[in-house]
Amino acid sequence: MKQLDIKLFRDFWHLRGHAVATAVVIACGIAGFVAMSSIDQSLTYSRDVYYTKYRFADVFSSLKRAPRGVESRLSELPGVAEVETRVIMEATLQVEGMTEPVIGRLVSLPEAGRRPKLNNIFLRRGRWPEPGRSEEVILHEAFADAHGFSQGDSIEAVLNGETLEFKVVGVGLSPEFVYQIRPGDTWPDDRxxxxxxxxxxxxxxxxxxxxxxxxxxxxxxxxxVVQEVLTAVDNLLEPYGGFGAVTREDQMSHRYLTEELKSLRASARIIPTIFLLVAAFLLNVVLNRLVMTQREQIGTLKALGVSIWAIGGHYFKLTLLITLLGLAAGLLLGGWMGKELNGMYQEFFRFPALMYRWHWRLVISSGVISVLAGLIGTGWGVWRVMRLQPAMALKPAPPPTFKPTWLERAGGYGLLSPMGRMVARSVERRPGRTAFATLGIAMAIGIQVIGSYGYDVMDYLVQVQFGIGQREDMLVTFREPVSTRALDGIRWLEGVQRVEPRRVVPVTLQSGHIRLQTAITGLDPDSRLYRLMDRQGRFRTLPESGLMVSTYLAERLRIRQGDRVWVKPLEGHRRWLQLRVAALLDDMIGLSVYAPIAEMGPMMDEAPVVTSAALKVDPRHVTAVQHALVDQPMVASVGLQRASLAAFERMAAEMQRSFSVILGLFAAAIAVGVVYNSCRIALSERSRELASLRVLGFTQNEISALLFGELALQLFLAIPLGIIIGYLFTLATSEAFASDLYRFPVMLRLRSYGQAVVVVLLAGIASALWVRRGLRRLDLIGVLKTRD
Amino acid sequence: MADSREPVLQARDLTRVFLMGEVEVHALRGIDLDIAQGAFIVLLGPSGSGKSTLLNILGGLDIPTSGQVLYRGADLSGAGERVRTLYRREHVGFVFQFYNLIPSLTARENVALVADLVDDPMAPEEALDMVGMASRLDHFPSQLSGGEQQRVAIARAVVKRPDLMLCDEPTGALDCKTGRIVLEALQRVNRELGTTTAVITHNAVIGEMADTVITLGAGRVASIHEPTERMSPSRMNW
Structure with a gap:
C-alpha cells in the first residue's frame, strides 16, 4: 500500500502543528518516566553492587560497652554468619577556617592492618593507615570534599579532653554512610x-x-530468621547496655536512600500517567477532526476496493507516527535529564561510582505505554473509520444539529449575546471535548503547583521548624547524663542568655507485636527555645503528665490518645514500663516522643539529670561560648542549629528548583498542547462560519471572540479546577511521601498557585495567539462557493 | 447607461489577474459599469465569464489588479482590509448560493447577529416577515428547507437596511418552485425598500425580472440589455 503511505506522510505534514504539540506532551510523559526510572535503576544498581562488594552488614547494634570476649558469643548465635565489633565515638575537630566546632564520628578499623570484614571501606584516594600509626586517619569523602582535605593534611582533634593531631592518609566511603548524617539530625551537614x-x-x-x-x-x-537473631542479640547485649539491634531498614543511611527510591518510583508512575492521558485526549481530538475532513476520501478509497484493514491501518499509522515522534524525543530528553539529575544525586548519596545506566527494558516499557496511550486515544476513532459504509462516507456528513442550551431554557436567554449563544451551544453539543480540554489545562495548573510545592514545603519546614519551633542558638550534648546543677556552670558563661535542660532517653516502644526504637525527649513545659508545633504551624503545649507522641508514630504503633504503650528505656534500669499517651502531635520530622522533664526522673528511677542543654547566646559571644564549652570534658558536642541548616537548605533548594523548573516546563507543554490543538480544531471546524461572518462585515477581532470563546470558557473553568487538582496533588504527595523522616504539611501558598495559574494562562494564550494568525488567511471568497 | 438616477457603484476599466501556479488567468479584462440607485441588476454569463470575480470586487471582498471601483464616489480599489470590512458591514448585504447560515443560531438569531452590526437596523422579526418566514423564527437551520434557509439569508442581508444587496447564485442550489419564492422575496425587498440589488446567475430566465441585464463573456461586458417589462418571478419557469 505504497501510495497510501505517501498520503500518510503528506497528512502528517499537513497536521504538523498538531503532531508536534501532541508529541511534546508525550515526550514530557516519557521523559519523566525515563528520567525517574533510570535514576531509580541507577541508584538501586549502584547500591546493590556497593553493598555486596563492600559487605554491608545486615544487623546493627550499638551498646555502652562490652568486653571483646562477647564477640565470640555473638558469632555463635544461630543465624549469624559474621560479626565485626568496633569502637565508635564522637570527637570535636578543629578545622581551619571554621569558627564553630566540627563533630567527627570516629570509627575504629580492625587491628593489625586487617580490612573490615563488614562495612568495608572504598578508598577513593590515598592509602590505609599503617598499623601502629594512631594519628593516621581516613576521612569520608563528603567531609573531605566539603573542606578540601587531602592526603598529608592534618586536623586537630579533642578526644575526651585529650588533644590529638590527625594526619589524613586517605579519603574513602563506606556503604553505611552513603548518606552521611549525624544520628539524631534531620539534615546532613558535611561541613x-x-x-x-x-x-x-x-x-x-x-x-x-x-x-x-x-x-x-x-x-x-x-x-x-531475622526477628530471632535481633532478639538473641538484644538479650546477649542487654547487660552491656545494648541500645537494641536493628536491621538495614532502620539503618540511617539505608533508610534515607530507601525513602528517596520510594518517592522516585512514585513519581515515575504518576507523571507519565497524567501526561499520556492528556496525549491520548489530544490524539483523539486530532484524529476525529482528520476523519471528519477526510470523510469523502475514506468513502472513495473504500469504493475503490481498498480493504478496511488497510484504511484503519493507515489512520492508526498516523497516530503511531506522532506517538513515535514523542517517544523518541522523550527517550532522548529523559536520558539527558536522568543523567543531569543523577549527577545531582551524587551530592546527596555517596557511592564509589554512581553510574548512570538504563536498562533496555525501559525503552520497551516506554514504547508500550506510549503506544497504549495512542490506542486509548484513537482506537475508537479508527474503528469507526473501518466501520463507515462507503455510500455513507461519500455523502457529506449530516449537518450538525443544535438546540438551545439548558442555560437558555432555564430563563437565561437574555444573558448571552448571539456570539455567546454560538459558543454555549457548541460547548453543549460536545460537552466531553470541553470537559477534557478543561481537565487538561487544569492538570497543567496542578502540575505547576506540585512543582513549587517541594520548594515551598522545604522553605516552610525550615522557617517553621527552626525559625519558630527550635530557636536555640546552640545545643550542648553531654557525654553522660549530668546533674542539673552542672548547668549553672554554663549559665554563668558570658553571653549565655538562657539555658534549658533536656533529658533524652533512648527507648524501645511496643504495642501489640509492633516494636520501634526511638527516644523520649524530656522538655521543660515552659520551654521557650523548643516549642512544639504541628504540621500546620500551630503551637502545642506539653501535657501535664504522660507522653506526647508523633501522630505518625502513633499510627505505626496503632495506638491512640489515651492508650497505654509499653516503653523500655535502653539505659538505666531497662525495665518495661506502661506509660500513657496523653496527647498526639502531628509533627513534621522524625518519630518523636516528648514528656515533661520532671517526669523523667521518676520514670528512670534516678535523681534529676540532663543529657543536653539548649542555649540562647548573645551573637557577639557565640564563638567564645563554643570554645569554652568544647573544652569541658563532660561536653560531647556543641551544635549550631542555624549553621547546619544553611548547608542543607542550599543543597535541597538546588535539587527542588531543578524539579520545579522541569515540572513547570512540562506543565507549560501540556497547556500549549491542549490549547493549540483545541484552537486549531476550532479554527478548522469554524472556518466556514468565521469566513461567512467576515464577509457579512464582522472584523477580525470580532470573530476572534468567537474562536476563543470556547477557549476562554475552558480556561475560566480550568483555573478553579486546576487549583483543586493542585491541592489534591499536594495532598497525595504529602501522603505518599510521608515517612519516619519527614511528613510535609499540605500547603496552599497563594504565590505558588497564582504563579501556576499565570504560567499556564500565558502558555495557553500564547498558543491561542499563534493560531489566531490563521484568521488572516481565511478564504472569504472560497466560502461563498462551497457547501459545508 | 441611460438612467436618470445617481449611480451607487461605478466600475472603471476593471481588470483582475489571478496567478494560478505559473499561469496568469485574466478573469476581468476591462469592465466599465454603472449601477444606479434602486436598480435590480442581473449579471448573466457562463462559468468562467468573470461574474463572480466582478461581484467579489463590487462587494469589497477582493481588489482589482487595475481600474477603479467607486462607491458613491469613494474609491474602493485601493482600500485596505479595514476600510473594506467597514464598507461590507455598513453598506452591503450578501446572499450566498449555499446560504452560509450559522448552524448554531436560530433564524431570528442569525438575523439579529447581523442587525447588531449597524446603528439603525430593522427588527429581525420584521425582516423575516418580509421574506415570509415569520412563522419559523425559532427554528435552527438544520430544521429548515433550502428555500427557507435562503429566505433567512435574505432577511439577514436586509435587516441592516443595506444600500446594496449582492446575491451570488441565490437559486443555484434550489429547485424551480423554491427558487421562485426566493426571487419574489428579493424583488419585494427591492421594490419596498428601494435596495439596489445585483444578482449573479447563469440562468437567463431570471434576467426577465431585472431593470438591467448585463451579460459577461470572457472577462468583458458582452451586452447590456434593459427589458421593457419586468416579469414577476411567479411566472418564470426553468
Whole structure:
C-alpha cells in the first residue's frame, strides 16, 4: 500500500502543528518516566553492587560497652554468619577556617592492618593507615570534599579532653554512610559532621574502651530468621547496655536512600500517567477532526476496493507516527535529564561510582505505554473509520444539529449575546471535548503547583521548624547524663542568655507485636527555645503528665490518645514500663516522643539529670561560648542549629528548583498542547462560519471572540479546577511521601498557585495567539462557493 | 447607461489577474459599469465569464489588479482590509448560493447577529416577515428547507437596511418552485425598500425580472440589455 503511505506522510505534514504539540506532551510523559526510572535503576544498581562488594552488614547494634570476649558469643548465635565489633565515638575537630566546632564520628578499623570484614571501606584516594600509626586517619569523602582535605593534611582533634593531631592518609566511603548524617539530625551537614576512620587502639584508648567494643555489625546466614537473631542479640547485649539491634531498614543511611527510591518510583508512575492521558485526549481530538475532513476520501478509497484493514491501518499509522515522534524525543530528553539529575544525586548519596545506566527494558516499557496511550486515544476513532459504509462516507456528513442550551431554557436567554449563544451551544453539543480540554489545562495548573510545592514545603519546614519551633542558638550534648546543677556552670558563661535542660532517653516502644526504637525527649513545659508545633504551624503545649507522641508514630504503633504503650528505656534500669499517651502531635520530622522533664526522673528511677542543654547566646559571644564549652570534658558536642541548616537548605533548594523548573516546563507543554490543538480544531471546524461572518462585515477581532470563546470558557473553568487538582496533588504527595523522616504539611501558598495559574494562562494564550494568525488567511471568497 | 438616477457603484476599466501556479488567468479584462440607485441588476454569463470575480470586487471582498471601483464616489480599489470590512458591514448585504447560515443560531438569531452590526437596523422579526418566514423564527437551520434557509439569508442581508444587496447564485442550489419564492422575496425587498440589488446567475430566465441585464463573456461586458417589462418571478419557469 505504497501510495497510501505517501498520503500518510503528506497528512502528517499537513497536521504538523498538531503532531508536534501532541508529541511534546508525550515526550514530557516519557521523559519523566525515563528520567525517574533510570535514576531509580541507577541508584538501586549502584547500591546493590556497593553493598555486596563492600559487605554491608545486615544487623546493627550499638551498646555502652562490652568486653571483646562477647564477640565470640555473638558469632555463635544461630543465624549469624559474621560479626565485626568496633569502637565508635564522637570527637570535636578543629578545622581551619571554621569558627564553630566540627563533630567527627570516629570509627575504629580492625587491628593489625586487617580490612573490615563488614562495612568495608572504598578508598577513593590515598592509602590505609599503617598499623601502629594512631594519628593516621581516613576521612569520608563528603567531609573531605566539603573542606578540601587531602592526603598529608592534618586536623586537630579533642578526644575526651585529650588533644590529638590527625594526619589524613586517605579519603574513602563506606556503604553505611552513603548518606552521611549525624544520628539524631534531620539534615546532613558535611561541613560540620564527618566520619573519620582510624586505628582501634587510638579511639578505644582515648575513651577507655581498650579490649572492649560499643558497636556491632552482623552478617546473617541466608537461612536466618531475622526477628530471632535481633532478639538473641538484644538479650546477649542487654547487660552491656545494648541500645537494641536493628536491621538495614532502620539503618540511617539505608533508610534515607530507601525513602528517596520510594518517592522516585512514585513519581515515575504518576507523571507519565497524567501526561499520556492528556496525549491520548489530544490524539483523539486530532484524529476525529482528520476523519471528519477526510470523510469523502475514506468513502472513495473504500469504493475503490481498498480493504478496511488497510484504511484503519493507515489512520492508526498516523497516530503511531506522532506517538513515535514523542517517544523518541522523550527517550532522548529523559536520558539527558536522568543523567543531569543523577549527577545531582551524587551530592546527596555517596557511592564509589554512581553510574548512570538504563536498562533496555525501559525503552520497551516506554514504547508500550506510549503506544497504549495512542490506542486509548484513537482506537475508537479508527474503528469507526473501518466501520463507515462507503455510500455513507461519500455523502457529506449530516449537518450538525443544535438546540438551545439548558442555560437558555432555564430563563437565561437574555444573558448571552448571539456570539455567546454560538459558543454555549457548541460547548453543549460536545460537552466531553470541553470537559477534557478543561481537565487538561487544569492538570497543567496542578502540575505547576506540585512543582513549587517541594520548594515551598522545604522553605516552610525550615522557617517553621527552626525559625519558630527550635530557636536555640546552640545545643550542648553531654557525654553522660549530668546533674542539673552542672548547668549553672554554663549559665554563668558570658553571653549565655538562657539555658534549658533536656533529658533524652533512648527507648524501645511496643504495642501489640509492633516494636520501634526511638527516644523520649524530656522538655521543660515552659520551654521557650523548643516549642512544639504541628504540621500546620500551630503551637502545642506539653501535657501535664504522660507522653506526647508523633501522630505518625502513633499510627505505626496503632495506638491512640489515651492508650497505654509499653516503653523500655535502653539505659538505666531497662525495665518495661506502661506509660500513657496523653496527647498526639502531628509533627513534621522524625518519630518523636516528648514528656515533661520532671517526669523523667521518676520514670528512670534516678535523681534529676540532663543529657543536653539548649542555649540562647548573645551573637557577639557565640564563638567564645563554643570554645569554652568544647573544652569541658563532660561536653560531647556543641551544635549550631542555624549553621547546619544553611548547608542543607542550599543543597535541597538546588535539587527542588531543578524539579520545579522541569515540572513547570512540562506543565507549560501540556497547556500549549491542549490549547493549540483545541484552537486549531476550532479554527478548522469554524472556518466556514468565521469566513461567512467576515464577509457579512464582522472584523477580525470580532470573530476572534468567537474562536476563543470556547477557549476562554475552558480556561475560566480550568483555573478553579486546576487549583483543586493542585491541592489534591499536594495532598497525595504529602501522603505518599510521608515517612519516619519527614511528613510535609499540605500547603496552599497563594504565590505558588497564582504563579501556576499565570504560567499556564500565558502558555495557553500564547498558543491561542499563534493560531489566531490563521484568521488572516481565511478564504472569504472560497466560502461563498462551497457547501459545508 | 441611460438612467436618470445617481449611480451607487461605478466600475472603471476593471481588470483582475489571478496567478494560478505559473499561469496568469485574466478573469476581468476591462469592465466599465454603472449601477444606479434602486436598480435590480442581473449579471448573466457562463462559468468562467468573470461574474463572480466582478461581484467579489463590487462587494469589497477582493481588489482589482487595475481600474477603479467607486462607491458613491469613494474609491474602493485601493482600500485596505479595514476600510473594506467597514464598507461590507455598513453598506452591503450578501446572499450566498449555499446560504452560509450559522448552524448554531436560530433564524431570528442569525438575523439579529447581523442587525447588531449597524446603528439603525430593522427588527429581525420584521425582516423575516418580509421574506415570509415569520412563522419559523425559532427554528435552527438544520430544521429548515433550502428555500427557507435562503429566505433567512435574505432577511439577514436586509435587516441592516443595506444600500446594496449582492446575491451570488441565490437559486443555484434550489429547485424551480423554491427558487421562485426566493426571487419574489428579493424583488419585494427591492421594490419596498428601494435596495439596489445585483444578482449573479447563469440562468437567463431570471434576467426577465431585472431593470438591467448585463451579460459577461470572457472577462468583458458582452451586452447590456434593459427589458421593457419586468416579469414577476411567479411566472418564470426553468
Amino acid at each position: 560540620r559532621y564527618g566520619v573519620v576512620w582510624m586505628e582501634r587502639e587510638a579511639v578505644a584508648g582515648a575513651f577507655r574502651l581498650t579490649d572492649s567494643f560499643n558497636d556491632v555489625l552482623i552478617r546473617l546466614e541466608p537461612s536466618a
